[in-house]
Amino acid sequence: MTMYAALLRGINVSGHKKVPMAELRTLLTELGHRDVRTHLQSGNAVFSSPSDDENALAAELERAIEKRFGFPVPCLVRDGAYLATVAAACPFPAAELEGRQLHITYFGQPVDAERFARIDPAAYLPEEFRLGDRALYLYAPEGLGRSKLADALSRPALTKGLTATSRNWNTVGKLVEMTAHDGART
Template sequence: MATTYAALLRGINVSGHRKVPMAELRSVLEELGHRDVRTYLQSGNAAFTTDSDASEAALTTELEDAIESRFGFRVDCLVRDGAYLAAVAAACPFPAAELEGKQLHAVYYSGPADPERFASIDRDAYLPEDFALGDRVLYLYAPDGLGRSRLAEVVGRPAVVKGLVATARNWNTVRKLIEMTHED
């Protein structure tokens, strides 16, 4: 049975570094045997359909290996199916419909976002910014945007996310990825 996934690449095409042109990313995914490949923006968002019964972790490793082979550097990736992305959006504790896309972010993780990792953060010190944890995701409310968020810096510290791949998407991109991976 075919499944549609989103591939989320971390830290590419930033300030001219680690360039992965989206046309070439589409080619890489097609060469891996995936179909209906499409990309969104230049920041490493792709959707694809596959008949493979491989796990998300196996699809992730396959994509990371293929990118390294093509471009000569390794890129951390996360692969998530459309049902997961929709469930993450549905579980959002913040009023997504009332906020601008730049105010709400989903930080996707490669593994569980254990509450213990975040226990030492004095959330009151960062108000009105706030965060909540979900299934391999952190929801970040940053009313002035991610670039001005002090809380984003704290929840993204290496000591907090140690051992996890983490990549953030604003809520506009979250919605677009759900649309791109929606299966009828």
């Protein structure tokens, strides 16, 4: 069994696309997953599964959510080892920053630097971003809500065709912790 995190995009925001975490836990359990837990109300769940196909797990969850709640919700599923690797590869001094200053955007597929080549990094300093493996690291010293760089990075021209969802560093760390207990792997 492998521990996974399901990252749901755009739920429970301003009263829209409501997905109660208790119902999400029930849904994941009904899909046959074990060790199901959620974190916060913003669409973070962990579970164990014998499957090794993250894309199939995400597609299954998307179908089940739409059937249960009546609206589509893009989902990404990543195993605990991947989450830990992405966190460890952070190019910014995470230990020295507040969780609200550092974010990771997870992508459904690899993204090349060309997609973001039009962004002039100097125009957004002291904010910065770096690309990783299916991930983008964003340093926003004033937080995401005030970040002009975050707005630029999320423009439709840059994100067209991508499934992407962001988490602050506190949530990244918690998901790494929650999926680290992979002792059930067989």
